Amino acid sequence: xxxxxxxxxxxxxxxxxxxxxxxxxxxxxxxxxxxxxxxxxxxxxxxxxxxxxxxxxxxxxxxxxxxxxxxxxxxxxxxxxxxxxxxxxxxxxxxxxxxxxxxxxxxxxxxxxxxxxxxxxxxxxxxxxxxxxxxxxxxxxxxxxxxxx
Amino acid sequence: xxxxxxxxxxxxxxxxxxxxxxxxxxxxxxxxxxxxxxxxxxxxxxxxxxxxxxxxxxxxxxxxxxxxxxxxxxxxxxxxxxxxxxxxxxxxxxxxxxxxxxxxxxxxxxxxxxxxxxxxxxxxxxxxxxxxxxxxxxxxxxxxxxxxx
DNA sequence: CTTGACGTTGACGTAAACGTAAAGCAATAC
DNA sequence: GTATTGCTTTACGTTTACGTCAACGTCAAG
Numbered sequence: 001x002x003x004x005x006x007x008x009x010x011x012x013x014x015x016x017x018x019x020x021x022x023x024x025x026x027x028x029x030x031x032x033x034x035x036x037x038x039x040x041x042x043x044x045x046x047x048x049x050x051x052x053x054x055x056x057x058x059x060x061x062x063x064x065x066x067x068x069x070x071x072x073x074x075x076x077x078x079x080x081x082x083x084x085x086x087x088x089x090x091x092x093x094x095x096x097x098x099x100x101x102x103x104x105x106x107x108x109x110x111x112x113x114x115x116x117x118x119x120x121x122x123x124x125x126x127x128x129x130x131x132x133x134x135x136x137x138x139x140x141x142x143x144x145x146x147x148x149x
Numbered sequence: 150x151x152x153x154x155x156x157x158x159x160x161x162x163x164x165x166x167x168x169x170x171x172x173x174x175x176x177x178x179x180x181x182x183x184x185x186x187x188x189x190x191x192x193x194x195x196x197x198x199x200x201x202x203x204x205x206x207x208x209x210x211x212x213x214x215x216x217x218x219x220x221x222x223x224x225x226x227x228x229x230x231x232x233x234x235x236x237x238x239x240x241x242x243x244x245x246x247x248x249x250x251x252x253x254x255x256x257x258x259x260x261x262x263x264x265x266x267x268x269x270x271x272x273x274x275x276x277x278x279x280x281x282x283x284x285x286x287x288x289x290x291x292x293x294x295x296x297x298x
Numbered sequence: 299c300t301t302g303a304c305g306t307t308g309a310c311g312t313a314a315a316c317g318t319a320a321a322g323c324a325a326t327a328c
Numbered sequence: 329g330t331a332t333t334g335c336t337t338t339a340c341g342t343t344t345a346c347g348t349c350a351a352c353g354t355c356a357a358g
Binding site for chain 3: 179212
Binding site: 021078079080081082083084095096100102106107109110113116119120121122123124126127129130131134137138141142144145147149 | 256291
């Protein structure tokens with residue numbers, strides 16, 4: 001998996017100007033704008049659309065992005081940082097805005113949620129282990145360094 | 150990134166027989182054995198060797214795997230579950246068994262450790278956020294379900 | 299001694315996640 | 329006007345992480 005650097009920013013830097021406008025007119029964005037803000041290329045954004053992860057409005061041939069699309073993009077990028085493949089991310093996102101259905105539907109969704117959580121908790125264990133080992137390793141490095149200085 | 154399922158097992162199931170043998174004669178393993186135990190194919194194991202992540206002993210043309218190789222394989226698989234690309238995993242593993250060098254070397258290693266930790270901590274934040282949202286989402290599902298039942 | 303189970307080295311195939319180049323509209327800038 | 333800028337689609341290229349033969353060596357069992 002092509003994993004992204006964790007230094008990525010998934011929120012735009014300058015929100016001050018945006019926020020005022022958001023309240024006033026329900027701002028929209030062009031593909032270049034959200035691509036830049038989320039530190040990805042427009043090609044990447046379109047790729048996510050091809051996979052059905054985002055579905056921006058179309059004004060003629062031009063794509064118009066709403067707040068909803070930004071939320072989704074943030075979810076996608078976080079999923080990527082967590083190492084999930086895009087297809088899996090899609091099923092997760094689809095869960096999020098599935099309309100409140102019948103009981104059987106909800107049961108299904110709850111099952112999916114449980115799978116997801118099991119998965120995430122495994123990752124958390126891996127992560128804690130890695131951090132613990134890293135700390136231990138750093139400690140050894142420092143004592144070695146002290147011995148030299 | 151092609152990320153693996155978190156249901157993977159990265160430790161052999163039957164350790165009882167192994168442990169006794171380990172103490173006695175420093176057991177070794179064949180490629181098929183560790184592949185089976187770690188739930189990967191032998192092709193995968195060889196792929197990791199091609200990338201320099203594992204370097205098993207060679208008896209003639211046959212590969213002999215020691216405990217050291219098993220440790221590395223476990224590290225690799227955990228790295229994969231965390232979403233790291235193999236090349237990056239290699240640099241991490243290389244850090245782990247770098248011989249205790251000079252001060253400048255150690256400084257470098259400490260720098261690397263710090264990068265790695267920053268990265269992991271970002272992932273941890275993402276993970277906690279995801280789990281929190283998942284819990285909240287589950288709660289909403291359950292209340293919807295109660296309303297129906 | 300040949301059959302089969304496992305080992306080996308290539309070499310080519312593939313799926314995911316984009317990159318990149320080509321070529322075309324459409325509006326604004328000069 | 330035309331030139332630039334920005335959006336669009338189509339389409340082929342690339343990297344990662346293996347899968348999948350093919351073709352061969354080797355050792356124990358029948």
